[in-house]
Amino acid sequence: MGTACHHHPSGHLPPESPWCLVRKGRIEEAEESFKMLSSSTDPNAARDGVALMVETTELERSMNESANYLDCLRGDKCWRTETGCVAWSSQVLVGFAVSSYAAYFYEQVGLSAKYSYKMTPAKAISIFHALSFLSSSHVESDDERFSSYELTIGPVAFIFVGETSSKRLRSHSIALGRNAYNVFSIISFTVAPYILNPTEGNWKGKSGFLADGLCLLCSLWSFLYLPECKGRTYEELDIMFSRKLKAWEFEGYVIDHQVDIEMKLQVEHHE
16 A cells, blocks of 8 residues: 655645754744744744743753663653653543443443443533533534544643653653553553453443542542643753642742753753
């Protein structure tokens, strides 16, 4: 089977990434690209944004270029790796068994096959409505609610894996996170059919207690260890993780660029 090699003409229209231009030393072009990609009305936004990119790039270059998987478990990198692994694994753990085998679960708790089948899309619709209300209460149609879910809560784990990992160790952190997801997926596909099968575990409705317990643990972990990354640059996240802030302190933390960057450089050189 062949793969289509045609590219849409619009693929050539977006500007080059400012990060890529900064790494190539093309600072003026990076500022122009930043202006095209940013919605900020501040005339100094491009200059300040690119300046932060330059500082972040220099921070990366000041680190030891050799990176391995053990580095993901050292210092503040351990928490960052944990964030990616747990966030991705939560996609499997939340609703464990009950969510993945919904129709079969409903049959085991006593519903007929007809109503078990009807309950499955009803469950999905109710979830979309509830989550859409939390994320975007102004949406009106089902298509908008579905889109709201797919554009907000749905892919959030993928975003956290990319944002919380160290830039130097990003490929390693993503690999560990995805493998954690795969491990829990294998466990789910092995354990869930066993506990639901009437000739094996025969848990029936008690399967919901396992799913609820895992949901509670994931929620508790999110409150204690999942930091708020909104509006933060990679450099700022590096600084806040190195400060060993609590997860709930990230949102309101004010960066002192001169002091914090000097401190960060000293920490990285020490490592």
